[in-house]
Amino acid sequence: MTTSQANNPLGPGYDGVAGSEMRFRDIFRDTLRAEMNRDDDVFLMGEDISGGFDKDTKEPLDAWGGPFAATKGLVQEFGVERIRDAPISEAGFVGAAVGSALTGMRPVVDLMYFDFVTVAFDQLLSNAAKSRYMFGGQTKVPLTLFARSGAGTGHAAQHSESFYSMLAHIPGLKVVVPSDPYSVKGLLAAAIRDDDPVFLVNDKKLINLTGFVPDEDYVIELGKGRYMRRGTDVTLVGMSYTSVVCQKAAEQLAEIGIDAEVIDMMSLSPFDEDILIESVAKTNNVVIVDEDTPRASMSSEFAAIIADKAFDHLDAPVKRVTSPHSPVPYNSALEQAFMPQPADVVGTVKNLLGRE
Amino acid sequence: MDISKEKLEWIYTTMYRIRRFEETMLEQTLKGNSMGVAHTSDGQEAPPTGICAHLTDKDWIGSTHRGHGHCISKGLETDKMMAEVFGKATGQCGGKGGSMHISDFSKGMLGANGIVGASIPLAVGAALTAKLKGIEHESVGVSFFGDGASSQGVLHESMNLASVWKLPVIFACENNGYAEATPSWYAVSAEDIASRAEGYGMPGIVVDGMDVFAVYDAAGEAIARARAGEGPTFIEMKTYRYHGHFHADDTSKYRKPEEEEFYKKLDAIKHFERTVSKQKLMTEKKMKSIRDSIEQEMLHAVEFALNSPMPDISTLYDDVYVNYSNPIAGLR
Ligand SMILES: Cc1ncc(C[n+]2csc(CCOP(=O)(O)OP(=O)(O)O)c2C)c(N)n1
Numbered sequence: 001m002t003t004s005q006a007n008n009p010l011g012p013g014y015d016g017v018a019g020s021e022m023r024f025r026d027i028f029r030d031t032l033r034a035e036m037n038r039d040d041d042v043f044l045m046g047e048d049i050s051g052g053f054d055k056d057t058k059e060p061l062d063a064w065g066g067p068f069a070a071t072k073g074l075v076q077e078f079g080v081e082r083i084r085d086a087p088i089s090e091a092g093f094v095g096a097a098v099g100s101a102l103t104g105m106r107p108v109v110d111l112m113y114f115d116f117v118t119v120a121f122d123q124l125l126s127n128a129a130k131s132r133y134m135f136g137g138q139t140k141v142p143l144t145l146f147a148r149s150g151a152g153t154g155h156a157a158q159h160s161e162s163f164y165s166m167l168a169h170i171p172g173l174k175v176v177v178p179s180d181p182y183s184v185k186g187l188l189a190a191a192i193r194d195d196d197p198v199f200l201v202n203d204k205k206l207i208n209l210t211g212f213v214p215d216e217d218y219v220i221e222l223g224k225g226r227y228m229r230r231g232t233d234v235t236l237v238g239m240s241y242t243s244v245v246c247q248k249a250a251e252q253l254a255e256i257g258i259d260a261e262v263i264d265m266m267s268l269s270p271f272d273e274d275i276l277i278e279s280v281a282k283t284n285n286v287v288i289v290d291e292d293t294p295r296a297s298m299s300s301e302f303a304a305i306i307a308d309k310a311f312d313h314l315d316a317p318v319k320r321v322t323s324p325h326s327p328v329p330y331n332s333a334l335e336q337a338f339m340p341q342p343a344d345v346v347g348t349v350k351n352l353l354g355r356e
Numbered sequence: 357m358d359i360s361k362e363k364l365e366w367i368y369t370t371m372y373r374i375r376r377f378e379e380t381m382l383e384q385t386l387k388g389n390s391m392g393v394a395h396t397s398d399g400q401e402a403p404p405t406g407i408c409a410h411l412t413d414k415d416w417i418g419s420t421h422r423g424h425g426h427c428i429s430k431g432l433e434t435d436k437m438m439a440e441v442f443g444k445a446t447g448q449c450g451g452k453g454g455s456m457h458i459s460d461f462s463k464g465m466l467g468a469n470g471i472v473g474a475s476i477p478l479a480v481g482a483a484l485t486a487k488l489k490g491i492e493h494e495s496v497g498v499s500f501f502g503d504g505a506s507s508q509g510v511l512h513e514s515m516n517l518a519s520v521w522k523l524p525v526i527f528a529c530e531n532n533g534y535a536e537a538t539p540s541w542y543a544v545s546a547e548d549i550a551s552r553a554e555g556y557g558m559p560g561i562v563v564d565g566m567d568v569f570a571v572y573d574a575a576g577e578a579i580a581r582a583r584a585g586e587g588p589t590f591i592e593m594k595t596y597r598y599h600g601h602f603h604a605d606d607t608s609k610y611r612k613p614e615e616e617e618f619y620k621k622l623d624a625i626k627h628f629e630r631t632v633s634k635q636k637l638m639t640e641k642k643m644k645s646i647r648d649s650i651e652q653e654m655l656h657a658v659e660f661a662l663n664s665p666m667p668d669i670s671t672l673y674d675d676v677y678v679n680y681s682n683p684i685a686g687l688r
């Protein structure tokens with residue numbers, strides 16, 4: 001990708017590519033369907049992923065169609081064996097998914113809300129992530145998990161987490177965070193085809209957003225970030241929904257004559273060190289924006305890498321805009337204050353560049 | 357019937373208060389006055405009422421995402437509950453918890469809980485405290501949870517713990533037939549969830565959860581056992597939620613109208629009214645005056661919640677810890 005594609009989120013070949021404007025939720029489901037058609041070993045597990053069964057016929061009703069209707073319709077196409085509704089037993093079915101992956105299948109698990117990952121954390125940490133290493137490379141765990149993160153919907157402290165940093169901390173596990181319909185298609189397909197366990201964290205605030213999606217089959221390489229906007233004055237680093245926040249901030253900054261570059265990390269483990277260094281080498285200023293809490297987080301990790309590998313390019317300290325070190329509050333005004341807002345990013349950039 | 361007149365009045369008041377709180381809260385939520393997600397428990401009035409009728413503020417209960425009925429049965433005030441649902445500063449948790457986290461530690465209410473199964477061991481822990489302090493006779497732990505939660509490993513660990521340590525715990529399973537849209541016949545491998553108690557060495561009892569007297573009797577025995585130091589009991593109450601899983605859920609996608617009608621005929625409040633009328637234990641006049649006062653209470657609760665102030669933004673940083681030397685505020 002070169003600078004000539006200044007404001008082009010998809011890089012070369014975007015112009016003239018066949019595709020359409022789609023909702024995040026629709027392309028998410030279409031991608032699951034495509035991957036299930038592509039490989040018979042792919043199957044899906046989760047609570048209410050079809051949802052409801054007729055008492056007399058025992059047929060699935062697809063009443064729920066998955067959390068946020070993410071998998072609606074798939075049970076009719078693939079049947080109850082491959083769209084496998086699970087009892088509320090996260091530790092059990094995530095562990096069973098690991099066991100199934102170790103023995104030749106490619107399970108995909110919908111964990112509903114991201115917060116529920118903690119119920120299954122032992123299976124993820126001690127089995128999914130470590131099996132290949134501790135068994136000396138004899139085996140692999142081609143498992144994909146996904147769940148919905150993020151504050152802003154009045155779900156309060158136990159249904160609004162964004163602690164993907166906890167997952168990125170685990171050697172053996174990969175973590176991706178789509179930020180729009182284009183990236184969710186490429187990342188979900190890449191995750192399912194990847195031979196390692198991959199967790200896709202999906203911010204709830206993205207689910208109804210629309211964006212351009214190419215028709216063709218493509219994957220986004222795990223560990224790659226992208227430029228969402230080119231600029232010369234400051235680098236804004238986003239991930240998941242904060243990439244949207246960064247774009248909004250960049251638009252507001254443009255109005256006051258500040259030319260911001262926006263990087264969307266897309267992958268958190270592995271992650272794209274090169275794009276961070278390349279951009280900071282050009283803009284000499286950087287603000288990292290993260291809805292996750294700040295202690296031992298992706299924002300602190302990116303800051304450390306920039307300090308280590310791009311120190312000579314920096315005109316000012318690395319800045320972070322994050323949520324507070326607190327659980328998510330219920331009240332909507334408190335919740336908005338919890339989340340990084342475009343105005344917070346704009347304020348931080350103005351301070352950083354000494355503008356008023 | 358071996359229930360005092362005062363207790364009967366308390367039972368009727370409590371069940372009617374739950375019913376009307378849920379209906380009022382749902383109406384207000386659909387009007388946009390709530391700040392988030394809310395789960396209603398109307399239809400399921402008998403289980404918390406029949407159990408909490410035997411408890412005092414010194415006993416503890418653990419609750420679920422569907423916690424309003426548990427809160428009301430444990431004596432929480434409906435104005436502060438409504439204010440919490442509205443996210444107001446005067447709410448039970450200062451607007452920070454919402455419907456799924458209403459709690460009142462002064463009343464022995466360990467909190468509604470958004471993680472299915474997560475509150476079960478908390479009630480076991482409360483019972484452990486009682487045992488350690490030698491106050492089992494006046495402080496038992498009751499854990500409310502659903503049929504869906506019965507599939508969580510933590511229930512099974514908690515049952516075994518309570519049994520091997522002989523703790524004063526009541527495992528109160530509200531089997532309303534569904535977890536979200538998933539019927540319990542699909543997700544639960546046993547006909548009666550209570551049958552699992554046997555494997556953990558405790559009595560397992562199945563009762564009609566639409567009959568508050570049946571619940572009251574079963575709970576009375578179990579709680580007496582717990583207070584006497586004889587250990588835990590599992591009570592499964594077959595019940596039904598009248599509304600959707602949460603405020604915006606449409607039950608017609610997964611429940612048949614005949615089934616909904618069937619349970620409405622068993623309505624716990626109507627059943628109570630019929631029973632006390634037949635046995636001449638309470639007059640219709642008395643019942644009407646209770647209903648009227650609850651209607652007033654609901655009007656007041658909504659008004660109180662609507663007119664209450666929003667929490668101050670600075671409270672965002674309060675109560676993350678008791679003590680913490682670093683700033684909590686985000687990096688901005
Ligand atoms: C650990 C966890 N998994 C899933 C959920 C999502 N969820 C919330 S309520 C619910 C169904 C619970 O069913 P049940 O225990 O029967 O209680 P009911 O809703 O019927 O009162 C589910 C799956 C959750 N909150 N926590």
Ligand SMILES: [Mg+2]
Nearest residue numbers: 502503534535
């Ligand atoms: Mg249930």
